[in-house]
Amino acid sequence: MKLLLAVAITMLMTTGAALADVKCVQEFLLQTAFDPGPADGAWGKRTANALTDMFVQIGETVEGGLGKDNSDALCALFSGPRHDELLQRAAFRVYPINIDPTKISGETSRTAFDFADFEIADDANFSACRFKIVRRELSDGRLDGGPMVDGLVDIQTGALVFGENRWYTGGLADDSYLPGEANLKLTRSGQIVGKTPYFHMFINDDIQAEPAVYVTYSKAFTPDGDFPNGTTEFDAVGMQDGLFYLDCAGGSGGADVAAKYEDQIAGEASFKICLFEFQRVWTNQNNPPETMAQGTLSIENGKVKIGSNNWLVGGGLATPRFLREDADLVLLNSGQIAGTTPFFHLFVNDDTPEQPPLTVELGTGFEMAGDFPNGTTTFDVPGEPDMRGQFKVSGCSS
Numbered sequence: 001m002k003l004l005l006a007v008a009i010t011m012l013m014t015t016g017a018a019l020a021d022v023k024c025v026q027e028f029l030l031q032t033a034f035d036p037g038p039a040d041g042a043w044g045k046r047t048a049n050a051l052t053d054m055f056v057q058i059g060e061t062v063e064g065g066l067g068k069d070n071s072d073a074l075c076a077l078f079s080g081p082r083h084d085e086l087l088q089r090a091a092f093r094v095y096p097i098n099i100d101p102t103k104i105s106g107e108t109s110r111t112a113f114d115f116a117d118f119e120i121a122d123d124a125n126f127s128a129c130r131f132k133i134v135r136r137e138l139s140d141g142r143l144d145g146g147p148m149v150d151g152l153v154d155i156q157t158g159a160l161v162f163g164e165n166r167w168y169t170g171g172l173a174d175d176s177y178l179p180g181e182a183n184l185k186l187t188r189s190g191q192i193v194g195k196t197p198y199f200h201m202f203i204n205d206d207i208q209a210e211p212a213v214y215v216t217y218s219k220a221f222t223p224d225g226d227f228p229n230g231t232t233e234f235d236a237v238g239m240q241d242g243l244f245y246l247d248c249a250g251g252s253g254g255a256d257v258a259a260k261y262e263d264q265i266a267g268e269a270s271f272k273i274c275l276f277e278f279q280r281v282w283t284n285q286n287n288p289p290e291t292m293a294q295g296t297l298s299i300e301n302g303k304v305k306i307g308s309n310n311w312l313v314g315g316g317l318a319t320p321r322f323l324r325e326d327a328d329l330v331l332l333n334s335g336q337i338a339g340t341t342p343f344f345h346l347f348v349n350d351d352t353p354e355q356p357p358l359t360v361e362l363g364t365g366f367e368m369a370g371d372f373p374n375g376t377t378t379f380d381v382p383g384e385p386d387m388r389g390q391f392k393v394s395g396c397s398s
Contacts, residue, residue, distance in 0.1 A: 022068065024075035025051065028083075032090035043068040058089045110214045111183040111195040118218075121188045122158040124228065128325040129153050129248035130342065131165075132356050135200060135240045144240065148199060149178070150356040152321070155228070155248070160184040160192065166317050168354070171209030173199040184217060191221035192232040192244055200237045213237055217244065247359060257328045257339040258303070264332045265302040269373065272298055273307075274396035280345055284386045292344060293323070297393070299373070304329035304337060315348035322357055329362065335373040336366035337391055345381050345389070358382050362391055369394065 019041035026039035026047055034054040037046035051066050051074070062077065064070035078086065132150035134143050151165025162182055167173035177197045184194035197212035215234050219241070223230040232244040258265065274297050279289040295309025306327050311318035322342045329339035342357035358381065365378040373396060379389040 021071035021075045022047070025071055025078065028075075028078035028087075029054065031087055033093035034090060043071070053093075054090050057094055058086070109181075109183075111181050111197070113183050113193070113195040113216070115185055115193065118185070118193050119188045120158045121186045121228070124155055124158050124186055126155040126228070126248040128163075128321075129155060129246055130326070130356060130359070131247070132245045133198070134243045134245070135236060136243055138239045138241060143243075147356060148202075148242075149173070150317070151175075151178075152325070153246075155186055158186050160186065160194075164319065164321055166354075167199055169199040169202050171199065171201070171203035172211055177212060186228050189221060190223050190228040190230045190246075191217075192246065193218050198236065198242065200240065200242075215242065257330055261330055261332060261338050264334075264338075266331045266333045266373070267302045269302050269331055270300050271373070271396040271398050274299065274373075275394050276306075276309075277390075277392040277394075278343060279390040279392060280381070281388045281390060282386055283388055289390060290347075293318075295320075295323070299331050299396070302331050304331055304339070311344055313344045313347050315354040317354050317356065318344045331373055334366060335368050335375045336363060337373075337377045337393065338363045341391075343381070343389060345384065345387065360389055362389075371396075 022043050023039050023041040026036045029036040029050050030039060032054060034050040036050040037044065055061065055066060062074060064073050131153050132147040134147050136143055148169055149165055149167045152163040154161045154163060160182065162178035165175050165178055182196040184192050184196055187193055195214055195216050198215045199212050201207055201210065203209050215236055217232055217234045219235055220233040221230055229247050234242045234244065236242040276295060276297050277291050278293040279291050281289045292313055293309055293311045296307040298305050298307060306323040309320045309323050327341040329337050329341060332338055340359055340361050343360040344357045346352050346355060348354050360379050360381060362377050362379045364380055366375060368375040374394050376390050376392045381387040381389050
């Protein structure tokens with residue numbers, strides 16, 4: 001009798017411990033994405049499936065297996081030092097799915113576009129092109145105010161990759177939309193095609209901010225000089241359409257300044273650092289030159305490279321990147337600086353809104369100032385007959 005009683009007590013104790021271990025496992029699983037059912041200590045199909053699915057997802061095994069007979073080891077694992085780590089790894093459940101790419105709709109994004117009908121210039125590469133988008137009234141062809149957005153864009157194997165940009169519309173527009181969502185490509189004619197987000201309203205007290213609309217570029221194109229420069233038209237909203245202006249000064253199809261001035265470049269001239277100033281002068285006024293930008297440059301075998309620089313014109317668009325990445329300049333034997341560069345020619349204030357930079361070509365005149373290559377190169381400012389630009393170099397050291 002005593003032996004039978006001892007055996008019964010031992011069995012009860014073993015069963016109680018097993019129930020506690022199973023309940024421990026269930027309580028842990030209930031804190032994860034793998035539902036074992038109620039934490040009642042009863043090992044059923046739901047508990048077994050939840051445990052198995054969890055370990056398959058996290059990619060681990062347990063010595064002794066995942067069965068009820070090993071619940072004490074499982075409880076020890078879940079209660080031990082790895083408790084928090086395992087909870088985190090099992091917090092979400094991953095469901096594998098199979099996708100047949102041939103059955104996916106083309107409308108997988110708001111800027112999806114079929115380029116099959118266009119001859120894309122997939123060998124075209126340009127860096128730091130300037131762009132701006134302007135809206136136009138369909139009723140009279142009038143351009144409606146300044147740009148909606150402008151900035152820099154690279155062209156990589158025919159695809160437009162937007163960089164630094166600024167929307168002037170206010171409201172919800174910010175500089176993440178074009179780099180994140182625009183799906184545009186360059187055709188061999190120079191036209192831009194594809195689809196992109198577009199903010200079509202200038203927000204003020206009378207106009208409520210709205211999310212971007214998504215417009216398609218495929219309407220018309222007007223070239224302007226060297227490929228791929230020009231204007232692509234697109235249908236916008238209501239009684240307006242849009243104009244996308246592209247101006248690429250360099251790249252696989254841009255002007256090669258080094259080739260243009262090949263026989264005049266001071267190919268042996270190298271200077272580690274020089275100081276420079278961009279200035280403007282009103283020719284119809286008796287005022288001293290106004291400094292628009294200043295900084296440092298280096299010269300290596302006649303090639304000019306702009307270093308640190310600062311535009312003094314105000315606003316947020318004029319940044320050092322324009323000169324560092326887009327200026328294409330060389331030093332000539334005469335000391336003159338030649339080539340093309342962006343130039344912000346207006347100071348921003350309440351009466352003068354921000355505008356994208358002009359592209360200017362240096363070289364209408366030159367005046368030496370001391371030792372080579374110190375001096376001032378003059379240039380014309382497009383659209384400003386009463387303004388002259390000056391690029392002043394000083395303090396060069398080798």
